[in-house]
Amino acid sequence: MSFRRGVVRQSKFRHVFAQAWKAEHCIDDVRVSRVTWDGPLCAVNPKFTAVIIESGGGGAFLVLPLNKSGRIDQATPTVCGHAAPVLDVQWCPHDDNIIASASEDCTVKVWEVPDGGLTGPMTEPVVTLEGHSKRVGILAWHPTAFNILLTAGCDNLVCVWDVGTGELVYQIADAHPDLIYSVSWNREGNAICTVCKDKALRVIDPRRGTVLKNDMSEPMAVQEMDTSNGVLLPYYDPDTNMVYLCGKGDCTIRYFEVTDESPYVHFLSLYSSKEPQRGAGFLSKRGVDVNKCEIARFYKLHERKVEPISMTVPRKSDLFQGDLYPDTAGVEPSLLAEDWIAGQDAAPLLVSLSGGYAGAPSKHRDKLRNKPKLLSQGSGADSSPVPRQAASPMETVLAEVKALRSVVLAQGQRIELLERQLVRIEDGDV
Structure with missing residues (x-):
């Protein structure tokens, strides 16, 4: 009698694991x-x-x-x-x-x-x-x-x-x-x-x-997920050919590796927690911690909290891992x-x-034309930088009044928008 050993697919991302940051590092x-x-x-x-x-x-x-x-x-x-x-x-x-x-x-x-x-x-x-x-x-x-x-x-x-x-x-x-x-x-x-x-x-x-x-x-490949009807937020990393799926309202983040050979999509693992996510942000690769072999980072939105979650490849060496980056x-x-x-x-x-x-700001920043002058840039074309001084009580009051005016203006615009929508509803257009 002979036994055929299963062939395990080789991938440097097979053991990627997700880890939520400690509470003191959350927002x-x-x-x-x-x-x-x-x-x-x-x-x-x-x-x-x-x-x-x-x-x-x-x-x-x-x-x-x-x-x-x-x-x-x-x-x-x-x-x-x-x-x-x-x-x-x-x-x-x-x-x-x-x-x-x-x-x-x-x-x-x-x-x-x-x-x-x-x-x-x-x-x-x-x-x-x-x-x-x-x-x-x-x-x-x-x-x-x-x-x-x-x-x-x-x-x-x-x-x-x-x-x-x-x-x-x-x-x-x-x-x-x-x-x-x-x-x-x-x-x-x-x-x-x-x-x-x-x-x-x-x-x-x-x-x-x-x-x-x-x-x-x-379809080139079909991957069964679950029975949840929540919207999936996909994030594709072209550097690693990995796809992350965050289910809105779910408690899990699944991640897959995509290859150019059948069956094309390979399930790697999933991260599960007790609280569902309201949304999620995906950090640009320029921001990950390469010293800890972090290949991706999510910012999971809770009801009243933002929680970072790191995707890490376990490596023993402290040297830069060029194959991961x-x-x-x-x-x-x-x-x-x-x-x-x-x-x-x-x-x-x-x-x-x-x-x-640690790249420098883009040299094309000035291409944003029609940009109104910021308060910190002075009031005239020939104005030169001046030392920043503490604001006087009158300046503080004027700044607060300006902020309140902006809020009132925004509320007025919202009221006008709602009134237009109400008229459309009364006319039967909606």
Whole structure:
């Protein structure tokens, strides 16, 4: 009698394990938004964590330094320039201080967060993008071209903007007969993939507006999950070819490895906890701790807490593990907006993570044109930096009055929006 030993598939990621950070390193007392939208509600980069929160009189989100932990005071300043709840936030991949937000007020706003975080309520965006007729819930920055931002809303439109000028450069209006659930760029940024309520997945050329592929009747692989009806938030890491699935409302995070040989998708393991996740943010590879063989990090949203979870490959050596960290996309863009609009394509510019990534700010930051002057930049073109002095009581009062005016303005805009919606309901348009 002979026994055939099972062949174990070789992979350096077979033993990846997830570990939640200790309580003292979590962010507590965060009023995570209860908005009815199937988005992650969180965005993370190597500098900041952004979380969409509950807000009266409009929409707001928190922006905290990445190393911030502990209890968050209710008076912590927020980005609060929207007239209705915020649905999505996304950091610019080419400037860690630039973030875009989409809202139920049908607008997209782009903000510049100062180094160190907010020092007061932020109500004035760098630019406001207006082109959707219904709420906007999807944002996607171009992976290689600076200042190119994609938006999608409940009007079934996909819009591509040049953020530097505030101009709508492309609009895809006829490809989707129903609500768009998700949009993603490919690595070079010359195609997008969309998922629609009509159960069709489409690959589209965003510059021509033509559908390249939409026949997905024969899947390459099928992976059974569970019986939960919660929305899955997928995160793909092109450096490791791993896919992470966070079930919204679930208590688990599953992770898989994708290969180019059948059966293509290989289940690795899952992380399970006692509390379900309201959303999750995925940290850019530039922010992971290479000294601890951390290959990914999630920021799990609880009811009132943000909990980091590290994905780690167990290794005994303290040396840099080059096989775990191939060169990854850096902060420098490959193209400018006008180059991509003219038809050029380029792969991401890669950087090494050996010794940890500490890249300089993008040299194209000044390409964000039409940017209003910040208070810290002085009032005139010829003004020079002056030593920072303590604010007088009168200046403090004036600053508080200005902040209150901004809140009143946002509430007025929200009331106007609600009145328009009420009129539509009374007229039978909804």
